[in-house]
Amino acid sequence: MDSIQHSKPPTCPPTDETASPRGFRICRSPSSIANDGLRNTTTCNTTMSDVKCPCGSGLPLKRCCGPFLDGTAYPDSAETLMRSRFTAFTRGNLPYLRKTWDPNTCPELTPDDLQTQWTRLEVLRSTQAADKAIVEFRAWYRDNGTEQAMHEISLFKLHKKRWVYVAPLQG
Known part of the structure; x- marks a missing residue:
């Protein structure tokens, strides 16, 4: 997904983590959605190691879902995959x-x-077989200024030795 960059010059220091082509950290702001539906980007003074992971683990993004989203690692459990997918939804990945x-x-x-x-994720239970x-x-989200929740029981399976999301189970 391509992002639109603001015309003001970057103000944050260079970083080797999730940097833009100019070497600056790009931060997505969910509240800055362009009229064409694409997310705008803004620069900020935080690095990936400063940002808490949206998945609710309490860990920094860099040590939690960040490596999954940037392709340097792959989740070893369905729950970890679920958490990383939530993070991907929050970041537009x-x-x-x-x-x-x-x-x-x-x-599609x-x-x-x-x-x-x-806005946040609450894992209620996780069971895993071979x-x-x-x-x-x-999964909590904001709708017209009000926090709402989506409840789902999801099925995951191994596909080519990696966990993948299949579909929600019918309740």
Whole structure:
């Protein structure tokens, strides 16, 4: 997904973590959505190591879901995959969402599918067998200034030795 950069010059220091082509940290602001539906980017004075992971682990993004989203690691459990996918939704990371979705059930995803302002994740339970897993969670989001929750029981499976999201289970 391409991002639109503001015309003001970057003000934060160079970093070797998730840097823009100019070497500056790019921060996505969920509240800055352009009229065309693409997320704007802004510069900031934080590095990836300063930012808490949106998945709710309490760890810095750099030591939690960051390596999964940037492709340097892959989750070793369905719950970890679920948490990283939530983080991908909060950051607008379409390639990661496609990569971690079962190819037989993955819909056509567009930037318009990522307009929800997700606020927090609550994993309620997680059970995992050798090749299938179930993760029940509540994903909180903001809608017209009010926090709402989406509840889902999700099915995951191993595909080519990696966990992928399959679909929500019918309750």
